[in-house]
Amino acid sequence: MKISPAEAVVMEVLWRASPRTAEEVFAEVGGPQRWTEATVKTLINRLLKKKAVAAERDGRRYLYRPVLERAAYIRGESQSLLDRLFDGRLAPLVSHLSQSRALSPEDMAELKRLIEEMDE
Amino acid sequence: MKISPAEAVVMEVLWRASPRTAEEVFAEVGGPQRWTEATVKTLINRLLKKKAVAAERDGRRYLYRPVLERAAYIRGESQSLLDRLFDGRLAPLVSHLSQSRALSPEDMAELKRLIEEMDE
DNA sequence: CACCAACGTTTACTCATGTAATCGATACAT
């Protein structure tokens, strides 16, 4: 099941560290996002329904942990962008981004390194 | 204004060739998408409201052309993916994709070429 | 000139999403 951008923000928190209580998730995300705790709970609930997170009872509360892995999520998103806009090919994406925004020297260096090691 | 995935499909048609009538857009996209002509018209109208396409009267019908440029759209989408998932950096994206799916030799070759020429 | 076909415009309806308040159960403090 597809997870929405707002839900992904919650996932990011859980991917950084889990398990977490709803309150902890809220503590980490409420500020930047200006969400109330109710909103965070709704999002967690939707993620439960979508089986993207699992809950484990811990006394009076629950501890939540990701079920969907970050790598899988990222892969899906990247893939779909690539397919929708670049005919599934990586080179045009890189080409486009390298033109439209300056790459930092570190990025350049890392890219180079990547290409080399992929070459083996 | 943000354009939706379905709307983007219509934009793609217009980016390939324009101006086009609604019927022509439908002809090109209706099949693969299993949309009726009514649906295509709704999408065109929403794109008009969003100023992503412009219409020019041609007798009893209109000819539509893109106002939003493909490059700008692609840039926005790629940028937002990069920011959301890869902290705005290109290298991690490439790294991820190169692991999760095999790059074709041509893709590899082109990437290499890109990196080299960006290096100047 | 009356009618019909072809357009674009308006309206419709369902589902997902963002955002949040309310409800109901329950553990703890007094």
Add this chain to the structure above:
DNA sequence: ATGTATCGATTACATGAGTAAACGTTGGTG
């Protein structure tokens, strides 16, 4: 033991998106 604070669950509501039918207008045809 009872009230209260605290959880999660349920309900709410507006907006956008996907999908499409109905409507109104206008130009062409018989």
